[in-house]
Amino acid sequence: xxxxxxxxxxxxxxxxxxxxxxxxxxxxxxxxxxxxxxxxxxxxxxxxxxxxxxxxxxxxxxxxxxxxxxxxxxxxxxxxx
Amino acid sequence: xxxxxxxxxxxxxxxxxxxxxxxxxxxxxxxxxxxxxxxxxxxxxxxxxxx
Amino acid sequence: xxxxxxxxxxxxxxxxxxxxxxxxxxxxxxxxxxxxxxxxxxxxxxxxxxxxxxxxxxxxxxxxxxxxxxxxxxxxxxxxxxxxxxxxxxxxxxxxxxxxxxxxxxxxxxxxxxxxxxxxxxxxxxxxxxxxxxxxxxxxxxxxxxxxxxxxxxxxxxxxxxxxxxxxxxxxxxxxxxxxxxxxxxxxxxxxxxxxxxxxxxxxxxxxxxxxxxxxxxxxxxxxxxxxxxxxxxxxxxxxxxxxxxxxxxxxxxxxxxxxxxxxxxxxxxxxxxxxxxxxxxxxxxxxxxxxxxxxxxxxxxxxxxxxxxxxxxxxxxxxxxxxxxxxxxxxxxxxxxxxxxxxxxxxxxxxxxxxxxxxxxxxxxxxxxxxxxxxxxxxxxxxxxxxxxxxxxxxxxxxxxxxxxxxxxxxxxxxxxxxxxxxxxxxxxxxxxxxxxxxxxxxxxxxxxxxxxxxxxxxxxxxxxxxxxxxxxxxxxxxxxxx
Numbered sequence: 001x002x003x004x005x006x007x008x009x010x011x012x013x014x015x016x017x018x019x020x021x022x023x024x025x026x027x028x029x030x031x032x033x034x035x036x037x038x039x040x041x042x043x044x045x046x047x048x049x050x051x052x053x054x055x056x057x058x059x060x061x062x063x064x065x066x067x068x069x070x071x072x073x074x075x076x077x078x079x080x081x
Numbered sequence: 082x083x084x085x086x087x088x089x090x091x092x093x094x095x096x097x098x099x100x101x102x103x104x105x106x107x108x109x110x111x112x113x114x115x116x117x118x119x120x121x122x123x124x125x126x127x128x129x130x131x132x
Numbered sequence: 133x134x135x136x137x138x139x140x141x142x143x144x145x146x147x148x149x150x151x152x153x154x155x156x157x158x159x160x161x162x163x164x165x166x167x168x169x170x171x172x173x174x175x176x177x178x179x180x181x182x183x184x185x186x187x188x189x190x191x192x193x194x195x196x197x198x199x200x201x202x203x204x205x206x207x208x209x210x211x212x213x214x215x216x217x218x219x220x221x222x223x224x225x226x227x228x229x230x231x232x233x234x235x236x237x238x239x240x241x242x243x244x245x246x247x248x249x250x251x252x253x254x255x256x257x258x259x260x261x262x263x264x265x266x267x268x269x270x271x272x273x274x275x276x277x278x279x280x281x282x283x284x285x286x287x288x289x290x291x292x293x294x295x296x297x298x299x300x301x302x303x304x305x306x307x308x309x310x311x312x313x314x315x316x317x318x319x320x321x322x323x324x325x326x327x328x329x330x331x332x333x334x335x336x337x338x339x340x341x342x343x344x345x346x347x348x349x350x351x352x353x354x355x356x357x358x359x360x361x362x363x364x365x366x367x368x369x370x371x372x373x374x375x376x377x378x379x380x381x382x383x384x385x386x387x388x389x390x391x392x393x394x395x396x397x398x399x400x401x402x403x404x405x406x407x408x409x410x411x412x413x414x415x416x417x418x419x420x421x422x423x424x425x426x427x428x429x430x431x432x433x434x435x436x437x438x439x440x441x442x443x444x445x446x447x448x449x450x451x452x453x454x455x456x457x458x459x460x461x462x463x464x465x466x467x468x469x470x471x472x473x474x475x476x477x478x479x480x481x482x483x484x485x486x487x488x489x490x491x492x493x494x495x496x497x498x499x500x501x502x503x504x505x506x507x508x509x510x511x512x513x514x515x516x517x518x519x520x521x522x523x524x525x526x527x528x529x530x531x532x533x534x535x536x537x538x539x540x541x542x543x544x545x546x547x548x549x550x551x552x553x554x555x556x557x558x559x560x561x562x563x564x565x566x567x568x569x570x571x572x573x574x575x576x577x578x579x580x581x582x583x584x585x586x587x588x589x590x591x592x593x594x595x596x597x598x599x600x601x602x603x604x605x606x607x608x609x610x611x612x613x614x615x616x
Contacts, residue, residue: 005135008391027388028501051505055135060391061381064569065398067147067303068437069378071136071513073385073491078503095359101497102355102362106348113344117602120337124606128330 002043002050004034006075007057015054019043035079050079136513147304150217152521155311157213158550159525162315166538166546171196173549177206177557179243179273181252183261188244192549206557207236217304224298231299239557239564242280246273254454271413271450274443274563278409281567293568300568302439302561303377309558310442310473311521316551317470318529319543324613325534327467331610335429335474338606342433343482345598346373350590358586362498363389366490367397368583372590374486375479376401376436382483382514386491388499399574400587405440406570408591413447421452425610428468430603432475434595439562445472446559467612475603477519484514 004015013030014023019041022033034052044050056072136142143149161172174193182188191202211232218228246252249261251272258266269275281300285293321328350373354365370383377398384394412435416427428445435441449468456463491506529547532538575584 003137010392031501031504053137053507055137056385058134058136062395064297065377065381065395067301068376068398069381069514069516070134070142070146070148071385071510072381072391073388074136074507074510074513075388076505076507077501078505080503094361096361098355099498102351105493106352109344109348113341113348116344117341117605120341121605124334124337128334129607129609 001053002038003053003055005057006054007060015052031077034077038079039081044079044081046081048081052077052079136509139509139512142513144220145222146517147217147221147301148307148517150221151304151307151311151518154213154217155308155314155518155521156524158312158554159315159528159547162547162550163528163532163538163543164546166532166542169542169545173546173554175202175205175209176549176553177202178549178553179247179556181247181249181257181261182244183249183263185244188247189240192553193545203240207233210236210557214299227295227298229299231296234296235299235561235564235568238280238284239277239560242277242564243273243557243560246276254457256457268454270454271447273560274447274450277560277563278406278443278567281564282406282570283567285568285570286572296568300565302565302569303437305558305561305565306439306442307518307521309555309562310438310477311518311525312550312555312558313466313470313473314522314525315529315547316466316555318526318531318533319547319551320464320466320470320613321526321530322533322540322543325530327610327613328470328530331425331467331471331474334606334610335432335471336478338429338433338475338602339478339482341606342479342599342602343374343486345602346595347486349373349594349598353590353594354586357589358582360582360586363387363393364397364583366494367393368586369590370486370490371397371401372436372587372595374436375438375476375483376405378480378516379436379483379487382487383490385514386487386510387494396577396580397583397587399571399577400580400584401436402570403572403574404587404591405435405437406566408435409440409444409447409566413444413451416448417451417455421455423604423608424452424456424463424468424612425471426604426607427452428471429475429607430600431472432477432479433599433603434591435472435476438476438480439566441476442469442473443559443563443566445469448472462615463612464615471607471610477516477522480516481519483516484511487511487514 004017006015012023012025013027015030015034020037022030024030024033038044053076055074058070058072061072164170165172174191174196176192177189178192179189189203190199191197214232215225215229219225249263249266251267251269253261253266254268284296317328347369350369351365354360354368366387367380367383367389371380380394380397420427427448431441431444435444446469452468453463488511495501495504495506533540533543
């Protein structure tokens with residue numbers, strides 16, 4: 001499993017860690033870019049599946065709202081060969 | 082990081098209503114009414130009778 | 133960066149958990165006093181009705197400290213507790229400390245003014261205070277704090293109100309107060325265990341029914357009448373039918389909405405919740421004082437933030453008891469408030485499960501994203517942790533009392549200052565802070581018009597009538613225990 005941090009800058013969803021990074025206006029497009037990069041960089045062994053775990057950067061939520069709830073979402077997408 | 086609060090329009094163009102939405106909404110309302118009836122009977126039998 | 137990956141993430145860095153730590157810290161101080169007789173809670177300042185202002189406040193355990201010393205010690209200890217939380221949460225502690233101090237001392241002033249006997253004494257109390265008239269405004273101190281807060285938040289210079297907002301944390305303060313309220317319910321439940329349990333189960337049933345009915349109806353109105361997109365309609369439906377800001381955030385996350393969606397909806401929730409807080413307690417007192425628990429429970433189902441709901445419950449408790457006292461009925465203080473909080477807490481607890489179900493439905497059936505999974509840990513991350521503190525405090529006090537491990541008199545000695553003086557002061561801080569953070573200018577923001585119209589319509593035609601009906605259906609005939 002590869003872990004990434006996901007956030008939103010008002011226009012694009014952004015997922016990144018030290019090795020990978022992708023941004024796009026929709027999650028689907030971002031996921032596709034990530035899948036492509038993962039395959040291109042050779043993180044996916046042939047015939048295997050790989051989970052990308054994305055933890056949302058909750059500091060994207062303004063501070064005044066964090067007293068109500070501090071978790072936006074975590075998600076997992078699967079990459080296959 | 083941009084202030085997302087100030088940079089986006091509120092509601093975009095209307096989307097079509099999907100059949101799955103109808104199923105979910107109707108299912109939830111039916112489940113709600115049934116739950117309401119069952120729980121109301123139980124609460125009246127076991128709780129409110131004592132007051 | 134603030135992300136949740138492991139189950140214990142956030143335990144030292146979120147308001148929710150810090151409400152648990154601070155609330156339980158004071159509850160344990162209360163139990164220490166209860167078990168050993170050590171004066172660990174009697175120093176907390178207690179505000180009383182007054183004609184002579186020198187008698188407007190004193191230590192909870194009379195004679196332990198002078199009034200001024202009690203007030204200063206309370207300020208120091210409350211400041212230390214909340215600043216510790218602020219430090220762990222990586223806030224700007226210096227700014228928080230100054231803003232907190234302003235809010236604390238303003239709240240003290242509002243509390244004292246609102247407790248003046250000419251304002252607050254009931255007709256039966258006038259003789260006690262040697263006065264021949266009074267406005268009989270039970271809970272006037274709450275209203276004064278709220279309106280003074282609204283004045284600060286809306287009409288003072290922008291620099292000042294922005295600065296004070298650093299420490300205006302209504303939801304945090306009310307969560308601390310609710311954990312402490314758990315000790316009160318524990319104490320009360322020792323004498324009325326059956327009634328407390330009935331309240332718990334009736335609240336749960338009302339909430340399940342409300343969940344299943346409110347949401348789809350609100351969603352349909354948002355989609356069909358106001359033509360909102362799925363993203364906006366789902367978040368708005370959750371905010372208005374479940375638990376306000378936290379539901380908007382949970383739903384936004386569940387359906388992978390852009391963060392702007394819950395952010396804009398949340399600004400509406402806060403304004404509408406305060407409007408309900410101002411209007412509903414008076415209306416319910418006028419028309420439903422003969423069904424006090426129904427009235428209380430209806431607040432939990434219709435007022436959508438914990439702060440505004442608890443605040444409205446506190447006012448309702450004061451207003452209804454003051455009204456029926458004139459008819460010779462003396463209901464025990466706090467049960468009406470408890471009913472308002474019970475339904476709300478159930479609503480809050482279910483949000484994690486609801487958001488999980490919604491996430492699965494949305495990702496798999498509506499958006500149909502291939503290869504996406506929803507982690508089950510989402511339910512835990514969305515669970516409101518202060519509720520754990522509330523139930524721990526409740527069952528700990530009740531258990532120790534029912535098992536006779538600590539005698540009831542001992543529990544009263546230790547816990548009263550926590551469930552009474554401290555809890556009420558945190559309620560007061562909530563009122564002041566709610567006012568400060570509620571900015572009515574938000575309604576004038578571009579693009580909010582359609583959302584505000586949808587919110588107001590759904591609130592009026594769906595949430596209020598169904599909420600009132602459900603509260604009546606599941607609670608009618610329940611009367612709070614009376615006091616001699």
